[in-house]
Amino acid sequence: MLSEFDLIKQYFVQDYAGDSRFALGIGDDCALLNPSPGMQLAISTDALVSGRHFFADAEPIGLGHKCLAVNLSDLAAMGAKPLAFTLALSLPEANPDWLAGFSQGLLSLANLHQCRLIGGDTTKGPLNICISIFGELPPGSALRRDAAQVGDDIWISGSLGDARLALASYWKEMTLTDEEHSQAASRMHRPTPRIALGIALRGIANAALDISDGLVGDLGHILDRSHVGANLDVDSLPAGPVLKKQTQEKRREFTLNGGDDYELCFTAPSHQRQAVIAAGLASQTAVTRVGIIEAELGLRLRDTNAEAINMALTSFDHFTTP
Amino acid sequence: MLSEFDLIKQYFVQDYAGDSRFALGIGDDCALLNPSPGMQLAISTDALVSGRHFFADAEPIGLGHKCLAVNLSDLAAMGAKPLAFTLALSLPEANPDWLAGFSQGLLSLANLHQCRLIGGDTTKGPLNICISIFGELPPGSALRRDAAQVGDDIWISGSLGDARLALASYWKEMTLTDEEHSQAASRMHRPTPRIALGIALRGIANAALDISDGLVGDLGHILDRSHVGANLDVDSLPAGPVLKKQTQEKRREFTLNGGDDYELCFTAPSHQRQAVIAAGLASQTAVTRVGIIEAELGLRLRDTNAEAINMALTSFDHFTTP
Numbered sequence: 001m002l003s004e005f006d007l008i009k010q011y012f013v014q015d016y017a018g019d020s021r022f023a024l025g026i027g028d029d030c031a032l033l034n035p036s037p038g039m040q041l042a043i044s045t046d047a048l049v050s051g052r053h054f055f056a057d058a059e060p061i062g063l064g065h066k067c068l069a070v071n072l073s074d075l076a077a078m079g080a081k082p083l084a085f086t087l088a089l090s091l092p093e094a095n096p097d098w099l100a101g102f103s104q105g106l107l108s109l110a111n112l113h114q115c116r117l118i119g120g121d122t123t124k125g126p127l128n129i130c131i132s133i134f135g136e137l138p139p140g141s142a143l144r145r146d147a148a149q150v151g152d153d154i155w156i157s158g159s160l161g162d163a164r165l166a167l168a169s170y171w172k173e174m175t176l177t178d179e180e181h182s183q184a185a186s187r188m189h190r191p192t193p194r195i196a197l198g199i200a201l202r203g204i205a206n207a208a209l210d211i212s213d214g215l216v217g218d219l220g221h222i223l224d225r226s227h228v229g230a231n232l233d234v235d236s237l238p239a240g241p242v243l244k245k246q247t248q249e250k251r252r253e254f255t256l257n258g259g260d261d262y263e264l265c266f267t268a269p270s271h272q273r274q275a276v277i278a279a280g281l282a283s284q285t286a287v288t289r290v291g292i293i294e295a296e297l298g299l300r301l302r303d304t305n306a307e308a309i310n311m312a313l314t315s316f317d318h319f320t321t322p
Numbered sequence: 323m324l325s326e327f328d329l330i331k332q333y334f335v336q337d338y339a340g341d342s343r344f345a346l347g348i349g350d351d352c353a354l355l356n357p358s359p360g361m362q363l364a365i366s367t368d369a370l371v372s373g374r375h376f377f378a379d380a381e382p383i384g385l386g387h388k389c390l391a392v393n394l395s396d397l398a399a400m401g402a403k404p405l406a407f408t409l410a411l412s413l414p415e416a417n418p419d420w421l422a423g424f425s426q427g428l429l430s431l432a433n434l435h436q437c438r439l440i441g442g443d444t445t446k447g448p449l450n451i452c453i454s455i456f457g458e459l460p461p462g463s464a465l466r467r468d469a470a471q472v473g474d475d476i477w478i479s480g481s482l483g484d485a486r487l488a489l490a491s492y493w494k495e496m497t498l499t500d501e502e503h504s505q506a507a508s509r510m511h512r513p514t515p516r517i518a519l520g521i522a523l524r525g526i527a528n529a530a531l532d533i534s535d536g537l538v539g540d541l542g543h544i545l546d547r548s549h550v551g552a553n554l555d556v557d558s559l560p561a562g563p564v565l566k567k568q569t570q571e572k573r574r575e576f577t578l579n580g581g582d583d584y585e586l587c588f589t590a591p592s593h594q595r596q597a598v599i600a601a602g603l604a605s606q607t608a609v610t611r612v613g614i615i616e617a618e619l620g621l622r623l624r625d626t627n628a629e630a631i632n633m634a635l636t637s638f639d640h641f642t643t644p
Contacts, residue, residue: 027547028467029399029531030364030457035357042352043440045454047410049447077351088369088452118365125371130410130452132367135352145350209351225349 011103012087014110014117021083022116031118033084039136042080046071050127055170060098062189063129064105070212071133072113072193073262077210079143079202080135082115082195090125113195143201143208143266148226152206152267154291155276157197160215161251162240163188164258174250176242184242191262196283201266204275208266214257216299219265223299232256232291235304252311256301267293333425334409336432336439343405344438353440355406357458364402364457364464368393372449377492382420384511385451386427392534393455394435394515395584399532401465401524402457404437404517412447435517465523465530465588470548474528474589476613477598479519482537483573484562485510486580496572498564506564513584518605523588526597530588536579538621541587545621554578554613557626574633578623589615 013026024032035041048067050056068085075082087106091098110117115133166184168174176184194210201208207226211218215237223230235248237255244251268276273289280287294300301309335348346354357363370389372378390407397404409428413420432439437455488506490496498506516532523530529548533540537559545552557570559577566573590598595611602609616622623631 024464024466028464029396030366030402030464032400032464033363033365034461035363037359041355041357041363043355043406043408043454043456044352045408045410045441045452046443047412047445047450047452049412049445049450052445052447074351078354080352084365086365086367086454088367088454090369090371090450119367121368123369123371123374125374125450126448128369128371128412128447128450128452130367130369130450132365132408132410132454134365139356142346142350142352142354144346 011099012117012120014107019116022118026117026119031084031086033118033134036136038138040139040142042075042078042135042137042142043132044071044074045130045132046074047128047130056127059189060101061105064102065109065190067129067131068106068109069191069193070262071131072109072115072195073191073210073212075133075135076194076198077143077208077264078135078137079141079198079208080137081199082113083134083136084116084118085110085131085133086119087117088121088130090123090128092124092127137202141202143198143205145207145209145222146225148207148222148228148267148293149269150228150293150295151270152293153270153273153289154219154230154232154293155266155268156215156238156288156290157194157264157285158192158261159238159240159286160211160261160263161243161254161258163191163260164254165240165243165246167260180242184240187240188260191260193262194264194283194285197264197279197285197287200279200283201268201276204272204279205266205268208264211259211261211263211265213259215265216256220299222265222267223297229294229297229299230291231294231300231302233304234301234309236288236290238286238288252309256311333421334439334442336429341438344440348439348441353408355440355456360460361458362461362464364397364400364459365454366393366396367452367454368396369450369452378449381511382423383427386424387431387512389451389453390428390431391513391515392584393453394431394437394517395513395532395534397455397457398516398520399465399530399586400457400459401463401520401530402459403521404435405456405458406438406440407432407453407455408441409439410443410452412445412450414446414449459524463524465520465527467529467531467544468547470529470544470550470589470615471591472550472615472617473592474615475592475595475611476541476552476554476615477588477590478537478560478610478612479516479586479607480514480583481560481562481608482533482583482585483565483576483580485513485582486576487562487565487568489582502564506562509562510582513582515584516586516605516607519586519601519607519609522601522605523590523598526594526601527588527590530586533581533583533585533587535581537587538578542621544587544589545619551616551619551621552613553616553622553624555626556623556631558610558612560608560610574631578633
């Protein structure tokens with residue numbers, strides 16, 4: 001049986017010699033970080049729990065990717081550049097195959113974003129993966145949830161709903177072909193954090209967040225904190241390639257309520273439309289305009305003919321859903 | 323049933339208006355922190371798991387205290403001043419009594435050290451408490467594990483072994499009076515992070531760490547990373563008030579191997595003895611000189627007559643102990 005310290009050494013040490021921002025990494029009581037002068041730090045923490053955020057038998061490479069991706073997505077939603085992260089891993093057993101796969105998925109994505117693993121903790125216990133992530137951004141440039149303005153356009157990056165569609169397929173609520181299932185499942189297991197888009201939107205977008213629990217619930221956080229309302233053009237919501245083939249009812253339901261896509265929802269003044277489109281092109285990320293921020297509180301759903309749509313909508317909540 | 327967001331709002335929001343270091347706290351995708359100009363950040367992450375780090379029925383106020391204390395202790399061991407922390411809480415259920423107690427224990431200690439809760443995440447799942455903590459210190463002043471020098475004195479803060487004694491009592495390995503048990507148990511459940519001492523030792527001590535898994539194993543990390551050995555005067559180790567009353571054999575065993583006391587073990591040049599004693603007085607923390615760093619690798623245990631002691635010693639490891 002591997003000891004706790006062997007584990008850390010064997011699987012989770014990155015080489016970042018020569019990068020003066022990191023004065024000390026794994027192996028001491030704390031990691032030491034030299035923040036870039038004049039920059040603000042963005043910090044986020046997310047825990048992923050077996051059976052809740054992922055299946056107990058989830059493939060470890062994908063799981064490693066996803067755990068870091070959801071944290072990177074929080075940096076993207078603030079417009080922050082990734083810097084470093086810590087990992088607290090609770091594991092039922094020290095299985096070398098699992099650890100090799102998990103660290104490969106985790107560190108591949110970390111290296112892609114030059115995000116350094118600077119500290120960690122491993123414990124025996126039910127599988128729980130807790131990551132804290134650190135990014136940098138110039139003071140005043142953060143894309144906050146409380147900054148939406150009346151008249152702002154509402155935008156969505158990429159596409160929505162395929163992750164939820166994969167879940168429906170796993171749950172046998174819906175039947176997909178193998179190829180469709182595999183395509184949708186890759187959206188669920190391998191979300192793409194929109195880091196480049198988030199950074200490109202600094203100074204252009206007002207408010208932003210990443211959609212983890214579904215657009216309706218998450219956009220609701222922007223509306224609540226900004227004390228505004230919104231009008232959404234439901235049929236303009238960008239459905240994922242597999243969801244596009246489904247009925248209008250499913251498209252509406254899953255683009256509005258499907259979680260786990262980790263796309264950005266952001267608002268920007270209408271005079272910034274060209275700048276938003278340019279930011280999308282520069283970051284090679286599709287951006288779609290889907291609605292408008294209004295003074296009247298609440299969320300109004302409209303179809304392409306601007307007719308009101310009434311749908312029962314609930315946001316995903318870890319403590320109120322089964 | 324409370325929703326996830328109600329939970330966070332109700333129990334875990336501190337007021338830190340007016341502190342310009344915190345540009346944005348709980349409720350956005352990330353917290354925003356303005357590091358003090360020219361300071362280095364110390365970062366540590368620890369997860370506490372039910373049944374492993376604490377009993378499943380642990381009293382919530384004490385548990386809240388302990389979870390933050392062990393993280394503050396990591397800052398103390400670097401000589402860093404506490405700044406902020408994040409909390410990822412996985413809970414089987416949203417029990418208001420438990421949450422009220424836990425947050426009281428957690429935030430009381432946080433407020434004592436002016437350490438701000440800046441972000442969090444709650445999930446339904448087996449009880450797991452993951453804290454990442456952030457502190458500040460001047461560059462070059464960190465008390466690292468790899469900085470012990472041959473000839474350094476070895477020092478211990480406070481006293482050792484009472485936390486291990488409490489465990490022995492819980493496990494019925496030993497019998498204590500109710501008063502003794504209660505005194506020892508308070509050391510186990512309410513460790514005191516040695517923040518003031520750690521800061522006072524900047525520029526005086528060379529190497530330091532906090533003792534969580536037992537002195538022998540933890541001092542071993544300093545020896546390994548500093549490429550040195552040590553000679554410990556075992557009978558000079560400061561035993562806790564309850565442990566003092568036990569046999570010499572138990573005193574030796576529990577001061578050397580007992581974990582969970584969260585005292586500092588540090589090394590300092592012999593010409594700094596008066597400065598170390600002054601740092602102890604200034605921080606109102608007992609400091610005891612217990613040995614010396616030597617060039618010869620390995621750890622040598624001596625009794626008061628400088629005779630070698632042979633003991634079977636093992637450090638606590640989460641994956642190799644039952």
